[in-house]
Amino acid sequence: xxxxxxxxxxxxxxxxxxxxxxxxxxxxxxxxxxxxxxxxxxxxxxxxxxxxxxxxxxxxxxxxxxxxxxxxxxxxxxxxxxxxxxxxxxxxxxxxxxxxxxxxxxxxxxxxxxxxxxxxxxxxxxxxxxx
Amino acid sequence: xxxxxxxxxxxxxxxxxxxxxxxxxxxxxxxxxxxxxxxxxxxxxxxxxxxxxxxxxxxxxxxxxxxxxxxxxxxxxxxxxxxxxxxxxxxxxxxxxxxxxxxxxxxxxxxxxxxxxxxxxxxxxxxxxxxxxxxxxxxxxxxxxxxxxxxxxxxxxxxxxxxxxxxxxxxxxxxxxxxxxxxxxxxxxxxxxxxxxxxxxx
Numbered sequence: 354x355x356x357x358x359x360x361x362x363x364x365x366x367x368x369x370x371x372x373x374x375x376x377x378x379x380x381x382x383x384x385x386x387x388x389x390x391x392x393x394x395x396x397x398x399x400x401x402x403x404x405x406x407x408x409x410x411x412x413x414x415x416x417x418x419x420x421x422x423x424x425x426x427x428x429x430x431x432x433x434x435x436x437x438x439x440x441x442x443x444x445x446x447x448x449x450x451x452x453x454x455x456x457x458x459x460x461x462x463x464x465x466x467x468x469x470x471x472x473x474x475x476x477x478x479x480x481x482x483x484x
Numbered sequence: 485x486x487x488x489x490x491x492x493x494x495x496x497x498x499x500x501x502x503x504x505x506x507x508x509x510x511x512x513x514x515x516x517x518x519x520x521x522x523x524x525x526x527x528x529x530x531x532x533x534x535x536x537x538x539x540x541x542x543x544x545x546x547x548x549x550x551x552x553x554x555x556x557x558x559x560x561x562x563x564x565x566x567x568x569x570x571x572x573x574x575x576x577x578x579x580x581x582x583x584x585x586x587x588x589x590x591x592x593x594x595x596x597x598x599x600x601x602x603x604x605x606x607x608x609x610x611x612x613x614x615x616x617x618x619x620x621x622x623x624x625x626x627x628x629x630x631x632x633x634x635x636x637x638x639x640x641x642x643x644x645x646x647x648x649x650x651x652x653x654x655x656x657x658x659x660x661x662x663x664x665x666x667x668x669x670x671x672x673x674x675x676x677x678x679x680x681x682x683x684x685x686x
Contacts, residue, residue: 362578392579393571402569404544404582406609438529438540464544464609 361394365421365445380432386439388424388466396478399450399470405442406464407431412441415459415468422446424466451476525589528562536616537593544609548667551606553613555599560615563588605668 388403408426416423425443432440451473459468528541543564551564568584571577597615604613
């Protein structure tokens, strides 16, 4: 298998602990997991599929800020139960492709998050007519 | 593998070596699920509760029909199968991390459970199996009087070993081999479809 191309997207490693990290953020860093993802790209869109079992729609946050896509979901009850399973999932990606932000959509089913990012018209191949 | 064909300088050779090692690693890890060798089981947890046990297994994208749960004595076996993800034709894979294949997990439970009272449910991609301990409570038995044509009041009956489930507590248990897995009908988890999900800034 070839190494995965990184021209369209790059993983952002988790941020190191800031000097004034509060208990909440520290717990999250230690108990959250990065979801496994499959990501594919076509001419017209990029699709991110992330395994986030246990996350409910109401607790899911998807953010596209500047050139970064962030997905985060807290799992209800895990912290209270002091579970050894992840208390939530989070992961970030640096996007190197321009997307049509208004049309980004997401769905969550059977613990799998699907984020569809339609590419901006400028990114799509344009057929040039030859006179 | 590196296709640029450079590698003349020392730095190029090191990069090539790194790529070869990582590529080989990905190949080795990728082979196991394709051969159905039963790779490392998904994250799971055994919880001890007052009246029994609860086992949680991360099972995203796995339906009921792909899960098998069975108990024999104190041995719990959970096996499941996940299909490999196939992208649409012509798509370019940028990341391929999600596992697939067959999994089997065997757990030794710390105490006896009532095999007839085990229930399982799948919610948000998490398989949850509840295994109640055998109940020590008695079980009410309705006695029907054939001549009178009506049921007589219930007679309290205390089984000797206490292995019978209390009918008024547990959901109706299915008779038959312990392998039969009654599935709990939970509320339908609504499919979350949305346009422009989440916050968008910048």
